[in-house]
Amino acid sequence: MPATPAWPPRSLPRLFVSQPLAGGAAVELDAKQANYLGNVLRLGAGAELLVFDGLSGEWLARIAEAGRKRMTLSVERKTREPESIPDIWLAFAPVKRAQTDWLVEKATELGAARLVPVMTQRTIAERVRLDRLESIAIEAAEQCGRTRVPQIVEPVPLRRFAEDLDPSRHLYFADETGGEPLASSFREGPTAILVGPEGGFTEEERGFVRGAGASAISLGPRILRAETAALAALSAYMALAGDWR
Numbered sequence: 001m002p003a004t005p006a007w008p009p010r011s012l013p014r015l016f017v018s019q020p021l022a023g024g025a026a027v028e029l030d031a032k033q034a035n036y037l038g039n040v041l042r043l044g045a046g047a048e049l050l051v052f053d054g055l056s057g058e059w060l061a062r063i064a065e066a067g068r069k070r071m072t073l074s075v076e077r078k079t080r081e082p083e084s085i086p087d088i089w090l091a092f093a094p095v096k097r098a099q100t101d102w103l104v105e106k107a108t109e110l111g112a113a114r115l116v117p118v119m120t121q122r123t124i125a126e127r128v129r130l131d132r133l134e135s136i137a138i139e140a141a142e143q144c145g146r147t148r149v150p151q152i153v154e155p156v157p158l159r160r161f162a163e164d165l166d167p168s169r170h171l172y173f174a175d176e177t178g179g180e181p182l183a184s185s186f187r188e189g190p191t192a193i194l195v196g197p198e199g200g201f202t203e204e205e206r207g208f209v210r211g212a213g214a215s216a217i218s219l220g221p222r223i224l225r226a227e228t229a230a231l232a233a234l235s236a237y238m239a240l241a242g243d244w245r
């Protein structure tokens with residue numbers, strides 16, 4: 001039996017486009033996307049792909065014109081309605097750049113609706129580049145089949161984040177000094193999970209986060225790295241109260 005050819009890839013390429021999509025629409029790709037389709041995947045006029053705009057679901061499109069640096073798609077029909085994702089926010093103290101990038105990529109795959117960088121007393125992150133994190137989230141959404149890209153908001157001081165949170169959103173904070181076991185904690189409904197920096201939360205921060213109504217949760221007896229803790233808590237939420245059930 002002949003070996004399965006590795007080329008061309010079996011699934012259609014998926015691209016996020018920033019313009020609103022509709023049947024019959026023409027979409028002008030940016031130079032990076034045109035280069036990816038034309039030069040990396042070697043697709044030309046007539047080739048099919050999937051596109052999504054973060055709002056209207058997923059669409060089948062076809063390359064209408066392919067130039068050296070430009071490409072135009074023609075949108076044909078809707079292939080999927082917008083996904084329904086649990087209303088779960090992940091608030092995290094940014095860590096080093098590579099680990100923060102990894103956290104954003106994996107949290108997108110796991111289904112976070114919103115990512116909130118929070119600045120805590122012990123946060124020692126380099127500058128948070130939102131545009132970079134957004135690109136990482138878009139690539140992860142393209143790869144994992146999401147039709148929405150998580151919203152990534154400007155970094156916010158921890159106290160403001162906790163105090164401004166709508167009371168209908170339940171806030172859980174991962175506390176390495178002890179808290180409720182996860183299995184009996186998570187409830188359905190709007191939720192935010194907060195994870196601290198490598199140095200942990202200060203006592204003062206624990207106090208005002210609790211004062212803002214947050215519940216402390218434990219992720220077990222081992223001290224996890226901040227990014228591991230964030231993704232472990234998000235996974236557990238998806239399994240216990242999110243869309244993995």
Ligand code: SAM
Nearest residue numbers: 174175176195196199200218219222223224229
């Ligand atoms: N510097 C702290 C220490 O030595 O105890 C550890 C902080 S930990 C590396 C970073 C963050 O991950 C914590 O602030 C907490 O939010 C979360 N975390 C890590 N392990 C955890 C656990 N077992 N239970 C709950 N949260 C945990």
